[in-house]
Amino acid sequence: MDEPWRGVPTISQVAQAAGVSRATVSRAFTRPQMLSQETVSRVKSVAARLGYVPNQVARALSTGRHGNIALIVPDVANPFFPPLIRGAQARADLAGACLFLGSSDENADREDTLVAKFTGQVEGVILVSSRLDEERIRHHAGRVPIVLINRDVTGLPRVLIDTSVGISAAVDHLAEFGHRRICYVAGPAASWSNQQRRKAMRAAMRRRGLEMVAVTAQRASFEAGRDIVAALLGTGATAAIAFDDVTAQGILVALAERRIAVPERFSVIGCDDVLGATTFPPLTTVSARCDEAGEVALDLLGDVTRLKAMREIRYVLDTHLVVRGSAGTVPAAR
C-alpha cells in the first residue's frame, strides 16, 4: 500500500469522467445555481463516486481567501485559555473556517515567530493576552488583520475583559468581612490583565481607605502561587486577591500545607472563574466570560476581513464576583 492518500482526484478527472468541462465542475461546487439541476446532480454524483473533494490550497491561491484563522495564546495548559479556544473553535466551525493554534509559552520572541509563521497562511490572527510590545503588534497588524484579546492597543480591534468591577466587588466583599490590609498577588508584568487588575484593586482599596500591599508571582501558575505564600504571609495581610484562579489555587494548597485554614484564618479570592467549584475550599472569584471573548474575537475578525478595513473596535466584556467559600471573616474580628 504505497501512498494510499495520493489517490485524490483533481477537478480535471471529474470533468472528464462526467463529460463536462472543468469550469462546470468548479461551478457545480461553488455556484450550483448557475447550472441546470441535472448537470449539478450528475457532476456531484460522479465526484462522489470518484471521491473528489476540492483542493483547498488551489482554491485559496485562486480566490485569495481560504478562511483559515490563527489563534495564539501564551500557554495552552493554562485553564484560562481552553474555554476561550473552544469559543473561537465553535464560531470558526459556523463560518466554515479552520483554526491554527499557537502557544507562545509566555515568550514574546516565540510569539513573534509564531505570528510571522502564520501570516500569509491565514486571513487573520487573534492574539490572546499578547506579550508583544505595541510596536511589534502594530507591525504585524500592517501585514495581516489582527484582533486582540485582553490587550488594549489603540487603533486595533480588541476585546477586553474588564475585571475592574469584579475586583471592586471583591474588595467590598473582603472589607465587609473586616479585612483592612489586603494583598494583591500579581501575575506577569507584561500582561495587560495584570496591570488592569492591579490598578482596579488600588483604586478600590483607596476608595475604601484600606491598605494595599502586593507581592509578585513569577508566572501565572500553580507553583508560582504556592511559592509566593511565604512572602504573602510576610506582608501581614489577612486576605489576598490573586491575579488568577490558578495562582489562587497554589496559594490555597500552600496554606493547607501550613495548616492555615481558609477562610477562617486567611481569605483568598481568585480571578477568571476557570476552576469552578473544583478547589477546596471552593474558590470565591471574579468571573470572566472567557469563552465569550473567543467567540466575539472570531466574529470581529470576520467583520474586519469582510469589510476589508480595520475599524477601531473596543469590545468590553464585564465581570462580577462569584462568592463561594474561600473568603470570610477576618481572624482578629472573630
Added chain:
Amino acid sequence: MDEPWRGVPTISQVAQAAGVSRATVSRAFTRPQMLSQETVSRVKSVAARLGYVPNQVARALSTGRHGNIALIVPDVANPFFPPLIRGAQARADLAGACLFLGSSDENADREDTLVAKFTGQVEGVILVSSRLDEERIRHHAGRVPIVLINRDVTGLPRVLIDTSVGISAAVDHLAEFGHRRICYVAGPAASWSNQQRRKAMRAAMRRRGLEMVAVTAQRASFEAGRDIVAALLGTGATAAIAFDDVTAQGILVALAERRIAVPERFSVIGCDDVLGATTFPPLTTVSARCDEAGEVALDLLGDVTRLKAMREIRYVLDTHLVVRGSAGTVPAAR
C-alpha cells in the same frame, strides 16, 4: 487606511526590482547554496526592503507540501489534552510546521466533519482518543496520513498510553491498605482508554481475588464525577479508581460535601496525573506521559509522510503509580 495588509509584494516584483529572474528569487529563499553569495544577499536585501515574504499557499500548491498538520482532540478543556497539545506544538515548531486544532466535543459526527475539513489542507492528522468507529478511521486514513493516540487500530501508526501496569499498581496499593471491594468509575464507552483501563483493573482484581464493582460516569468531567458518588457509595465499595483525574476530582469534592473524609473513610485514585498536587487531598494517581504522546505522534507523522508509506507502528508508553494522599487504610480495619 484601506486594506493595509494587501500590500504584500510577489516574487515577480522582487525579481524585477533586483534585476533577476523569478526563479533566482525563489532559489534565494529555498536553496541559497545554489546561488552565489552576492546574488543571495542582493536579492534578500531587496526583498527585505520591499517587505517580501514567500506566499505559503502558492508554494504549497506548487510543491504539494506545506508542513501543516492537524490535531483533533475530544475536548480542549479537558486537562488531559493541553499537555499533549503542547508537546505536539513543540515538535511542530522544530519541524517548521503549523498546527491546526480541532475539538470534536466528544462527538463522532463532529470529529468526522473536522477530519474532512482538514484533509487536503494538511499533510497529516493526529487523532487523539478518537470516538470514530474503525471503518471511518480507515476511510480517512486512505485519504490522508493519520496517526492515532490512545486508539488501537491494526495497520495504522498509533501511540498508546498503557495504563495497565499503573492500574495494577493502584489495585495493589489499595489491597495493601486492606480494601477488598473496589469500584471502577468508568468514562466514555467509546474511549479506548476506558476499555483498556477497565480490563486492566478487572484482571488485577481477579489476580488478587478482590471484588470489583463498577459505575459509569456519563462523560469525563468534574460534574460527572460529582454526580456519580451516590451510586458509588451505593456499591458498598471502600475505594474507587476513576477513569481519569477530572472525574476523580469530582468524586473528591462530592465526598467532601458529604463530610466523608478522604482517605480516612474512602480512598480514591485517579488516572493521567494531569492535576498534580492541586487537589485536596492531593490525588494518588496513575501517571501517564501525555506530553510525550503528543511529541511522539508528531514525529511519527513526520516519518510517515517522509517515507511516503504507512507503516505498522505501535508505540507504547508506560505508566506508574504516583502515590499522594487520597488513598489510605480501609475504614473497617482502622
Added chain:
DNA sequence: CTGTTAGCGCATTCAC
C-alpha cells in the same frame, strides 16, 4: 551559477 519554460488545481472572465 542563472534564465526559460511549464505546470500545481482551481475560479473566473469572456464567448458561444
Added chain:
DNA sequence: GTGAATGCGCTAACAG
C-alpha cells in the same frame, strides 16, 4: 447553461 482561455504565486526541470 456551458466551454475555452487566462492567471493566482511559486517551484521544478531543463537549458545555457
